[in-house]
Amino acid sequence: MNKLKSWKELPIGGVILEAGSSLEYKTGSWRSQRPIINREKCIGCLFCWIYCPDSAIIRAEDGKVDVNYDYCKGCGICAVECPVHVIIMKEE
Amino acid sequence: MMEQKVIAVSGDEAVAYAAKQCKPDVVAAYPITPQTIIVERFSEYVANGEVDSEFICVESEHSALSACIGASLAGARVFTATSSQGLALMHEMLYIASGLRCPIVMAIVNRALSAPINIHGDHSDIMGSRDSGWIDIFCENSQEAYDFTIQAFKLSEDHDILLPVSVNLDGFILSHSVENIKALSDDYVSKFLPERVPYYTLNAERPITIGALALPDYYFEIKRQQDEAYKKVLSKFKEISKEFSKFSGRKYDVIDIFQIDDAKIALIGMGSTIGTAKYVAKQLRKKGKKVGVIGIKVYRPFPSKEIIKALENLKALAILDRALSPGALSAPLGLDIKALLYEYDFKIPVINFVYGLGGRDISPKEIVTIFNRTEKIAKEKTMPHGYEYIGVREK
Amino acid sequence: MSIKSLKELPKEEFFSSGHRMCAGCGPAICVRQTLIAAGRPVIMVSATGCVEVSTTIYPYTSWKIPWIHIAFENAAAVASGIEAALKKLSKDGKAKKYDIIAFAGDGGTFDIGLQALSGAIERGHDFLYICYDNEAYMNTGIQRSGATPHGAETTTSPAGSVIPGKKEYKKRLTDIIIAHDPAYAATASIAYWKDYMNKVIKGLDAKGPAFIHVFAPCPRGWRFPSNQTVSIARLAVETRYFPLYEYENGKYTLSLDIPKPKPLEDFIKPQRRFRHLLDPKNKNILEELKIDVERNWERIKKLCSL
Numbered sequence: 001m002n003k004l005k006s007w008k009e010l011p012i013g014g015v016i017l018e019a020g021s022s023l024e025y026k027t028g029s030w031r032s033q034r035p036i037i038n039r040e041k042c043i044g045c046l047f048c049w050i051y052c053p054d055s056a057i058i059r060a061e062d063g064k065v066d067v068n069y070d071y072c073k074g075c076g077i078c079a080v081e082c083p084v085h086v087i088i089m090k091e092e
Numbered sequence: 093m094m095e096q097k098v099i100a101v102s103g104d105e106a107v108a109y110a111a112k113q114c115k116p117d118v119v120a121a122y123p124i125t126p127q128t129i130i131v132e133r134f135s136e137y138v139a140n141g142e143v144d145s146e147f148i149c150v151e152s153e154h155s156a157l158s159a160c161i162g163a164s165l166a167g168a169r170v171f172t173a174t175s176s177q178g179l180a181l182m183h184e185m186l187y188i189a190s191g192l193r194c195p196i197v198m199a200i201v202n203r204a205l206s207a208p209i210n211i212h213g214d215h216s217d218i219m220g221s222r223d224s225g226w227i228d229i230f231c232e233n234s235q236e237a238y239d240f241t242i243q244a245f246k247l248s249e250d251h252d253i254l255l256p257v258s259v260n261l262d263g264f265i266l267s268h269s270v271e272n273i274k275a276l277s278d279d280y281v282s283k284f285l286p287e288r289v290p291y292y293t294l295n296a297e298r299p300i301t302i303g304a305l306a307l308p309d310y311y312f313e314i315k316r317q318q319d320e321a322y323k324k325v326l327s328k329f330k331e332i333s334k335e336f337s338k339f340s341g342r343k344y345d346v347i348d349i350f351q352i353d354d355a356k357i358a359l360i361g362m363g364s365t366i367g368t369a370k371y372v373a374k375q376l377r378k379k380g381k382k383v384g385v386i387g388i389k390v391y392r393p394f395p396s397k398e399i400i401k402a403l404e405n406l407k408a409l410a411i412l413d414r415a416l417s418p419g420a421l422s423a424p425l426g427l428d429i430k431a432l433l434y435e436y437d438f439k440i441p442v443i444n445f446v447y448g449l450g451g452r453d454i455s456p457k458e459i460v461t462i463f464n465r466t467e468k469i470a471k472e473k474t475m476p477h478g479y480e481y482i483g484v485r486e487k
Numbered sequence: 488m489s490i491k492s493l494k495e496l497p498k499e500e501f502f503s504s505g506h507r508m509c510a511g512c513g514p515a516i517c518v519r520q521t522l523i524a525a526g527r528p529v530i531m532v533s534a535t536g537c538v539e540v541s542t543t544i545y546p547y548t549s550w551k552i553p554w555i556h557i558a559f560e561n562a563a564a565v566a567s568g569i570e571a572a573l574k575k576l577s578k579d580g581k582a583k584k585y586d587i588i589a590f591a592g593d594g595g596t597f598d599i600g601l602q603a604l605s606g607a608i609e610r611g612h613d614f615l616y617i618c619y620d621n622e623a624y625m626n627t628g629i630q631r632s633g634a635t636p637h638g639a640e641t642t643t644s645p646a647g648s649v650i651p652g653k654k655e656y657k658k659r660l661t662d663i664i665i666a667h668d669p670a671y672a673a674t675a676s677i678a679y680w681k682d683y684m685n686k687v688i689k690g691l692d693a694k695g696p697a698f699i700h701v702f703a704p705c706p707r708g709w710r711f712p713s714n715q716t717v718s719i720a721r722l723a724v725e726t727r728y729f730p731l732y733e734y735e736n737g738k739y740t741l742s743l744d745i746p747k748p749k750p751l752e753d754f755i756k757p758q759r760r761f762r763h764l765l766d767p768k769n770k771n772i773l774e775e776l777k778i779d780v781e782r783n784w785e786r787i788k789k790l791c792s793l
Contacts, residue, residue: 154603
């Protein structure tokens with residue numbers, strides 16, 4: 001964690017100038033289980049991507065998906081919504 | 093000094109006229125007696141194309157200030173007005189406006205707070221909000237209401253300040269009485285007050301987050317930073333007044349001192365009563381009494397140094413309050429002055445009077461009584477405790 | 488312009504990871520779908536609530552758009568002020584106009600926020616108001632709101648031995664808003680991403696005030712496993728509990744007909760906030776809820792047939 005700033009170093013009015021700075025906070029440490037995607041069988045439907053609350057499903061170049069484990073909280077929605085059941089949840 | 097024209101207007105009309113000349117981008121307001129004339133007059137200006145403002149007829153005062161905050165953050169010049177219950181309704185928003193450093197100018201036509209319901213002038217509304225972090229300016233007459241409305245925009249929008257400003261005028265006494273005032277021309281107001289240059293803007297290139305949750309690890313620093321801006325207000329006010337005087341010939345300071353130099357006793361207060369007090373002081377001077385009057389123009393931030401300097405040769409002081417602070421040692425201004433005297437180790441007897449609640453008139457005769465009482469405590473070197481009432485029927 | 492497939496949508500988002508919403512949070516899914524549907528930077532005004540608090544813990548922010556939070560009850564009033572300011576400033580060439588989305592929960596909309604929303608719609612401001620409905624004041628600890636359904640357990644309507652759950656019924660907010668005759672109004676569910684995202688586009692394109700009421704389940708508050716969020720949002724529609732419809736130009740249109748509804752028990756059983764309704768002694772409450780759901784469905788169908 002960075003050293004906390006003094007009042008002189010802060011932008012006026014409690015404004016946060018750096019868009020998307022929450023990326024510094026890796027919520028992946030929250031999870032107790034992780035999704036494992038069977039990429040071979042993935043059909044690239046992107047349902048897991050549109051239903052992930054944390055934008056933790058990455059749309060890869062080949063049209064399939066990968067998991068961003070830095071932020072995945074292990075909720076398991078992707079595994080439930082996958083129409084071809086190629087995502088399994090594994091204990092951390 | 094520039095060319096000015098004399099117009100006969102009520103205090104509300106003077107404020108509306110000044111606001112028009114300042115060309116606010118957005119005005120969001122809700123009517124409440126005795127502020128109504130301000131919004132009505134401004135609506136006429138908009139309807140007749142005399143000013144190109146977006147006038148939002150909001151559905152409550154809380155929404156009025158909410159909309160003003162939104163507009164101010166979007167970079168607009170904003171104006172609104174309210175009184176009494178309206179100010180009380182927008183109370184939580186007052187703190188948010190100052191906490192988010194929004195330039196906003198709000199005319200407050202001071203009116204008593206319920207209960208009981210009363211539509212006339214006293215200072216209970218603004219006194220209930222004096223900790224909200226706004227800059228609070230008090231007007232003695234309609235000329236000041238006009239002049240301070242214009243200067244308020246410049247003060248509020250200054251990048252060293254970025255705090256909301258209230259311009260306070262007494263309900264009915266100033267808001268509805270017609271006086272002659274000298275109004276600057278539109279061009280000169282525009283010259284004195286150019287377009288607003290926002291500090292932040294809302295744009296996609298550098299998207300900012302406003303109004304974040306600050307937990308105990310950051311809230312204190314953000315408030316500390318806000319408090320620091322207050323320290324610059326009085327000097328900035330003086331700078332702006334100096335510049336304004338070049339346009340208008342009228343120079344203001346954070347306090348208005350009248351016949352103070354060789355005064356032995358004085359009276360200090362805010363609002364229209366100062367005008368009456370000056371009149372009484374003049375009469376008493378003719379009788380050889382060395383009396384003076386101090387009218388506070390900028391109440392928050394409190395002009396400690398300037399007031400102490402004005403008091404330095406006095407033997408006693410009367411403090412006039414048009415509001416109560418129930419259960420406190422004194423009424424609001426009484427508390428401020430007593431603390432000031434203690435801090436500067438300046439021991440003169442003071443006497444705090446509460447007067448004029450709910451629009452109760454204060455007569456020159458009553459002010460003479462006040463001066464007499466002050467003279468008495470100066471002679472006897474006694475310090476009355478607490479506060480007294482003047483003008484209320486005790487029996 | 489309407490969305491037909493997920494593949495055509497851009498990968499880059501205006502909302503980043505690292506926010507502190509619960510695992511499986513329905514409103515978080517709603518935020519993502521909203522901004523992906525918009526596809527361009529918008530100005531968002533957020534009311535106090537789960538989304539606001541969890542996405543902007545100083546100095547961290549998940550937002551990559553201009554975002555403002557002022558207070559709980561005034562998202563619509565703040566949006567009004569911004570809309571008026573941008574209208575004037577863009578006319579004067581001093582600022583760029585952006586679409587404005589006011590984003591609030593059922594707390595900040597149904598109850599404390601109703602006045603500001605009503606006023607903003609009456610004044611005709613051009614903005615889109617999205618209410619994410621997790622059926623209680625979740626952020627402050629699962630207290631009941633006007634959106635909480637009949638019989639549900641919340642911390643202020645506990646399933647007690649004398650009073651088992653909320654006595655009152657869910658406020659018909661969307662129809663209150665429709666009575667204002669806005670430029671566009673709709674209900675949606677996060678489970679039906681295409682329907683919702685196209686409604687967002689319609690809401691943004693509408694000239695004047697638009698309103699969308701989105702069903703966004705809360706695993707924590709409704710007490711179901713975090714992986715069931717989308718499935719419950721789907722069951723709500725499939726059981727007719729939450730009808731999907733639109734309002735435009737004075738006309739109601741049903742977005743999805745449910746000719747053979749699943750039994751309401753399918754929706755109720757997975758949620759422990761309704762567990763006490765499965766107890767035989769509370770049979771009548773469950774019946775009342777079913778009647779309410781049917782009444783509402785019939786009413787909406789009738790309106791859609793006019």
